[in-house]
């Protein structure tokens with residue numbers, strides 16, 4: 001057997017490596033993820049927050065009227081989800097839902113981490 005098979009082996013390795021790297025998506029910037037907020041995107045959540053929540057909680061959740069400050073509060077995703085879905089005091093329930101809710105939760109958890 002001659003050396004004719006070598007380019008084939010090299011070609012196969014290149015093809016396999018390409019698929020493996022594509023699966024690992026090492027070259028793609030990954031969206032920040034927060035524990036317990038599966039599927040939530042912090043950046044999109046910020047947009048939702050400024051639209052739906054900042055009128056009470058202040059820009060960036062720094063606190064406003066009548067909404068309390070959400071920064072550095074150490075809120076867990078489950079607490080934020082429960083608050084959005086059930087409402088709290090004068091805060092009406094159901095301000096967001098679905099993907100936008102998941103995004104908003106991811107954002108609130110990200111700013112609430114001390």
Ligand code: HEC
Pocket residue numbers: 049052053054055056057066067068070073075079080083084088089090091092095096104105108
């Ligand atoms: C109408 C004003 C208003 C809006 C709009 C509003 N909130 Fe609130 N929110 C409040 C008030 C007031 C409280 C405190 C209620 C209480 O404890 O009596 C609160 C409490 C919370 C809490 C609990 C804070 C803690 O420390 O336990 C979270 C989390 C929260 N809001 C998230 C959100 C999110 C996310 C949005 C947007 C989807 C939002 N809020 C929109 C008024 C508002």
